[in-house]
Amino acid sequence: MTAEDVPPRRGRGRRPADEVRADILSTTGQLLLEEGIADLTFDRIARLAGVSKTTLYKWWPSRGALALDGYFHAVEDTLAFPDTGDIRADLVSQLHAFVALMTETAGGSALLQLIGEAQTDAELAASYRALYSTERRRLAVERLTRAQEASQIRPDVDVRVLVDQLWGSVYHRLLIPDEPVTPEFATALVDNIMDGVAGA
Amino acid sequence: MTAEDVPPRRGRGRRPADEVRADILSTTGQLLLEEGIADLTFDRIARLAGVSKTTLYKWWPSRGALALDGYFHAVEDTLAFPDTGDIRADLVSQLHAFVALMTETAGGSALLQLIGEAQTDAELAASYRALYSTERRRLAVERLTRAQEASQIRPDVDVRVLVDQLWGSVYHRLLIPDEPVTPEFATALVDNIMDGVAGA
Structure with missing residues (x-):
């Protein structure tokens, strides 16, 4: 199963921040290992992880930082x-x-x-x-x-x-x-x- | 003496290619060791070494290549x-x-x-x-x-x-x-x- 196949979560209400964060990191790490960094954009990760770009920017100052954090965990x-x-x-x-x-x-x-x-x-x-x-x-x-x-x-x-x-x-x-x-x-x-x- | 103080050669006729090349490399190497690479442009090296930019491009495909060649010799x-x-x-x-x-x-x-x-x-x-x-x-x-x-x-x-x-x-x-x-x-x-x- 590739990252693209993961259905966006559509639960009622807010998910806990820890869970959202783990999701983003896992999506990012999987993309990195499979495809590298060329097409790794905040837009794409936001869409795949079902979060806003604002959320990404709140936690990581740049796509490089997010990539490194995702890679470390992956x-x-x-x-x-x-x-x-x-x-x-x-x-x-x-x-x-x-x-x-x-x-x-x-x-x-x-x-x-x-x-x-x-x-x-x-x-x-x-x-x-x-x-x-x-x-x-x-x-x-x-x-x-x-x-x-x-x-x-x-x-x-x-x-x-x-x-x-x-x-x-x-x-x-x-x-x-x-x-x-x-x-x-x-x-x-x-x-x-x-x-x-x-x-x- | 810094690279800037070297007077441009103004001899009559063409200098031998080997000598011109050695001059360019020495100018580049000296600049790199003293100042780094930020202001190392083909324009500046051409002026300091008294050659045309065409001559530089003939011998080195990029300023990075010239920098490396100059650094090696320096x-x-x-x-x-x-x-x-x-x-x-x-x-x-x-x-x-x-x-x-x-x-x-x-x-x-x-x-x-x-x-x-x-x-x-x-x-x-x-x-x-x-x-x-x-x-x-x-x-x-x-x-x-x-x-x-x-x-x-x-x-x-x-x-x-x-x-x-x-x-x-x-x-x-x-x-x-x-x-x-x-x-x-x-x-x-x-x-x-x-x-x-x-x-x-």
């Missing part, structure tokens, strides 16, 4: 950090899911486009951090910290730096595509960072 | 890969120079802006790779390969991945600035990748 399960107790295996499986999402869905390209626009749009850059990246970083750091507490990562390591050397490296290849982003690349990122590359 | 010495025989020390000093360039010059922000625009401009994306990133990657891989030949990096490591885990990690923090880019961050990138972070 990919939250796909990008969850597993905890099987084996940090190496958990990082590999999470990064493989991340690579698949970024290379195989329209949402991946949409995210790269928003990162691009954020370079010259300070308000969008603030929305990007507030509605997407800061929380994604926090979730990664949380899983890495548990691994550190379990002695699977050395205690002197700043795990915030690992976020850039794992997910950040994938973003780098996506944004400046001199080399391909593959599952093998994701596995190599984890191997290099866990084992180190120094020779004998 | 930073070539600053970003040279030292070879003292100690890959760890050489990576740290090169990355510190890279971080300083990206955080302390107007050229750094200009580069981020061009990466941003390249996300929705396929021609600029092609210019970015052709005139900047592919060659920067090649130079990094060349130095890393010498370290691998000297047994300072394990033979089974794909050194192309290290480019993303060192310089790519810096780009990631610059493009999505949730955390600061500092010399300490650059040093940690090298320590993590050389030693690995796995616990006992």
Whole structure:
């Protein structure tokens, strides 16, 4: 079922704000993953979610902000950090899911486009951090910290730096595509960072 | 001396094309490092370098392409890969120079802006790779390969991945600035990748 098939809600009286908000986010996230951002307008989302554009503007300052909020919720399960107790295996499986999402869905390209626009749009850059990246970083750091507490990562390591050397490296290849982003690349990122590359 | 102070060349007859081209690139690179990209127009570069706009369009398809070509040449010495025989020390000093360039010059922000625009401009994306990133990657891989030949990096490591885990990690923090880019961050990138972070 695509977003277009969802019948507009026509209940009597007002729906609770939380429910309306969740509806809008879900409609937006679904559109983003299926189609990308080109045709994602406030007009269309308002129509599909059965709300007014005023409601959208009340909650999100721009379509970029709404897109990021919708995307965050749409990919939250796909990008969850597993905890099987084996940090190496958990990082590999999470990064493989991340690579698949970024290379195989329209949402991946949409995210790269928003990162691009954020370079010259300070308000969008603030929305990007507030509605997407800061929380994604926090979730990664949380899983890495548990691994550190379990002695699977050395205690002197700043795990915030690992976020850039794992997910950040994938973003780098996506944004400046001199080399391909593959599952093998994701596995190599984890191997290099866990084992180190120094020779004998 | 700023680019504005350079007197236009008024020799008799035509200057050799190589010399004209080098002049244009040097004028562009100097402007980028000092002022960034906002006021970098073909009109202004043509005037400063004493050439026609037709000449500029003959050699570069867009001001973005000219900016990238000028930037590459302007930073070539600053970003040279030292070879003292100690890959760890050489990576740290090169990355510190890279971080300083990206955080302390107007050229750094200009580069981020061009990466941003390249996300929705396929021609600029092609210019970015052709005139900047592919060659920067090649130079990094060349130095890393010498370290691998000297047994300072394990033979089974794909050194192309290290480019993303060192310089790519810096780009990631610059493009999505949730955390600061500092010399300490650059040093940690090298320590993590050389030693690995796995616990006992």
